Amino acid sequence: MLKELWNDAAGGFHPASAPDFLPEPALKEVQLRRLRAVVQRAYDKVALVRERMRERELTPAAIQTLADLRRLPFTVKADLRETYPFGLFASPMSEVVRLHASSGTTGKPIVVAYTREDIEVWSEVMARTLACCTLHNGDIVQNAYGYGLFTGGLGAHYGAEALGATVIPTSGGNTDRQIMIIRDFGVSALFSTPSYFTHLVERAGELGVDLRALPLRVGVFGAEPWSDGMRDHIEASTGIDAFDIYGLSEITGPGVASECTEHHGLHVFEDHFYPEIIDPVSGEPLPDGEEGELVLTTLSKKAMPMIRYRTRDISAIIPQRCGCGRSLRRIRRIARRSDDMLIIRGVNIFPSQIEAALLAVEGTLPHYRILLSREHGLDQMTVEVEVTPEVLSDQVRVLEDMRERIAQAIERIVGVRVGLRLVEPHSIERSQGKAQRVIDQRGD
Amino acid sequence: MKLTQLSVFLENRPGRLIEPTRLLAAEGVKIMTLCLADTAEFGILRLIVQDPAHAAEVLDAAGWSVTLTEVVAVEVHDQPGGLAEVLGVFEQAGLNVEYVYAFTLRREDRAILVFRFQQPDQAIAALHARGHQVLDAERLEALVG
Numbered sequence: 001m002l003k004e005l006w007n008d009a010a011g012g013f014h015p016a017s018a019p020d021f022l023p024e025p026a027l028k029e030v031q032l033r034r035l036r037a038v039v040q041r042a043y044d045k046v047a048l049v050r051e052r053m054r055e056r057e058l059t060p061a062a063i064q065t066l067a068d069l070r071r072l073p074f075t076v077k078a079d080l081r082e083t084y085p086f087g088l089f090a091s092p093m094s095e096v097v098r099l100h101a102s103s104g105t106t107g108k109p110i111v112v113a114y115t116r117e118d119i120e121v122w123s124e125v126m127a128r129t130l131a132c133c134t135l136h137n138g139d140i141v142q143n144a145y146g147y148g149l150f151t152g153g154l155g156a157h158y159g160a161e162a163l164g165a166t167v168i169p170t171s172g173g174n175t176d177r178q179i180m181i182i183r184d185f186g187v188s189a190l191f192s193t194p195s196y197f198t199h200l201v202e203r204a205g206e207l208g209v210d211l212r213a214l215p216l217r218v219g220v221f222g223a224e225p226w227s228d229g230m231r232d233h234i235e236a237s238t239g240i241d242a243f244d245i246y247g248l249s250e251i252t253g254p255g256v257a258s259e260c261t262e263h264h265g266l267h268v269f270e271d272h273f274y275p276e277i278i279d280p281v282s283g284e285p286l287p288d289g290e291e292g293e294l295v296l297t298t299l300s301k302k303a304m305p306m307i308r309y310r311t312r313d314i315s316a317i318i319p320q321r322c323g324c325g326r327s328l329r330r331i332r333r334i335a336r337r338s339d340d341m342l343i344i345r346g347v348n349i350f351p352s353q354i355e356a357a358l359l360a361v362e363g364t365l366p367h368y369r370i371l372l373s374r375e376h377g378l379d380q381m382t383v384e385v386e387v388t389p390e391v392l393s394d395q396v397r398v399l400e401d402m403r404e405r406i407a408q409a410i411e412r413i414v415g416v417r418v419g420l421r422l423v424e425p426h427s428i429e430r431s432q433g434k435a436q437r438v439i440d441q442r443g444d
Numbered sequence: 445m446k447l448t449q450l451s452v453f454l455e456n457r458p459g460r461l462i463e464p465t466r467l468l469a470a471e472g473v474k475i476m477t478l479c480l481a482d483t484a485e486f487g488i489l490r491l492i493v494q495d496p497a498h499a500a501e502v503l504d505a506a507g508w509s510v511t512l513t514e515v516v517a518v519e520v521h522d523q524p525g526g527l528a529e530v531l532g533v534f535e536q537a538g539l540n541v542e543y544v545y546a547f548t549l550r551r552e553d554r555a556i557l558v559f560r561f562q563q564p565d566q567a568i569a570a571l572h573a574r575g576h577q578v579l580d581a582e583r584l585e586a587l588v589g
Contacts, residue, residue, distance in 0.1 A: 206505075387453045387486075387509045394451035394490055394513040394560065395542060396481045422486050424455050426507045 014131035019271050020326040034299035042305040045090035074308045080110040091303040101149045112249050113303035125255035125269045126159020132258040133243040137164035144192035147171040151253025156191045175203045189218040194226035199430040212239040229359040265318040265330030272300050288319040312337045344381045349414045351437050357409035367428045372440045382419035445578050446514040448496040452489040453509040473499045476588050479545035516564050517579040522548050522555040537570035
């Protein structure tokens with residue numbers, strides 16, 4: 001049945017994309033109906049939600065309009081950790097067909113659950129994501145997101161199959177083999193983290209494989225923030241169209257929001273995931289257009305409904321209608337997470353600001369990392385930047401000048417002086433999944 | 445008339461210099477002379493080798509950052525005043541030397557000065573006008589090889 005939902009290679013929209021174009025009143029009607037049902041379900045089945053609502057003397061009947069959502073309490077990541085492993089499930093295990101979990105590098109992992117219906121919705125939103133990225137039946141897609149506990153691999157896989165594309169489940173790693181398959185199988189679209197793709201492009205160059213000469217035309221990149229500058233670099237060096245997609249395991253995995261061909265913000269599949277932007281300090285909702293923390297409510301999730309989940313991702317809702325015709329609201333590309341924020345000598349610094357400074361000086365984004373250390377009780381930040389043949393000079397003065405320009409650009413953007421060290425190419429470890437840009441050696 | 449100099453970026457820590465030189469040795473690339481410019485954190489290894497294009501390929505394939513630059517090599521008598529005389533030519537021509545390094549030849553009473561200029565062609569013209577011998581790759585090979 002899913003194979004009938006083929007996208008139109010001539011440029012027409014995939015039938016699965018129909019909800020993307022719902023007129024606003026119809027969309028709001030769907031959202032309200034689903035919101036009331038999901039709040040009722042969470043209240044009935046999840047003790048934590050029920051207790052918190054009772055503390056505020058709320059019942060599901062409090063939800064009469066979409067605006068009433070703001071009266072409900074937030075859910076945060078710590079809630080998932082504290083109820084580990086299954087405390088927030090709203091379905092008995094007999095109805096749960098899949099579990100995923102985060103890697104748990106920063107503490108206990110978090111576990112997420114899906115009923116059969118949840119998997120169908122996930123496949124649908126991922127198919128709509130890929131249709132947004134111009135994919136259709138006939139595309140050969142290489143899925144280099146990790147398969148396993150991480151939601152990226154299987155989420156993208158199911159979506160691509162639902163779209164009717166041909167999926168090659170390479171998972172992450174083994175870069176030489178990935179490049180061989182791209183070349184030999186005539187791959188037209190690749191899914192991976194942007195940092196892994198950058199690594200793959202670099203390796204392809206070393207192997208003498210010209211990606212521009214191959215049928216590869218689309219890259220679907222997510223799971224970590226990446227800049228427009230990085231997109232320009234990727235597109236210029238490979239000739240592909242690079243799309244940003246957004247998702248998180250707590251909500252469903254990939255498939256929460258996607259760029260379209262306008263490349264101006266990401267459409268939230270808001271018939272399933274309702275977005276709000278709040279002031280991260282006061283928790284108050286902010287009007288469209290203002291920057292704050294993205295909060296999502298799963299409108300149709302069965303096994304693990306999330307009510308007002310605080311994503312920690314900083315974004316804003318773009319108030320204007322999109323040129324692509326979709327009625328779904330867009331969120332600005334996520335450049336940073338409130339979690340990523342580094343505090344150096346009392347100054348808030350985001351790695352994306354360092355990236356912007358490097359791009360401004362060098363024109364392209366070199367490999368870099370940020371080292372945090374403590375000397376004599378004082379926080380020190382050192383940025384290591386690889387010297388590429390493009391910027392190398394035979395003159396010490398030229399390299400010293402470049403180092404100084406980068407240091408000054410960073411100081412202008414973040415407001416503190418940081419150390420800057422030029423290092424040899426390939427001396428910074430390449431990531432196979434999410435890039436590890438910050439090494440904290442402060443030891444507390 | 446110009447020579448091609450190979451520059452390699454190195455971090456300033458123990459063991460970094462040996463790797464590129466080993467690579468070149470394994471490929472049988474003959475190093476005619478070298479000069480290491482260094483700061484507290486990094487260095488630039490500048491090399492005059494027999495086949496710079498090949499040496500650059502070898503180092504590049506091994507992941508080193510390499511750049512090629514044109515330098516001017518002048519042959520002088522290995523005796524007091526040899527360097528000063530050549531520098532006098534540049535002074536008169538108003539040319540700024542970015543850097544210079546030198547080496548002597550075992551079998552002959554000659555020294556080779558290697559100069560880096562922003563405008564190497566003007567430097568060569570000034571040298572020729574004063575009757576100095578500017579080396580090309582072939583002549584250097586004959587002298588050294």
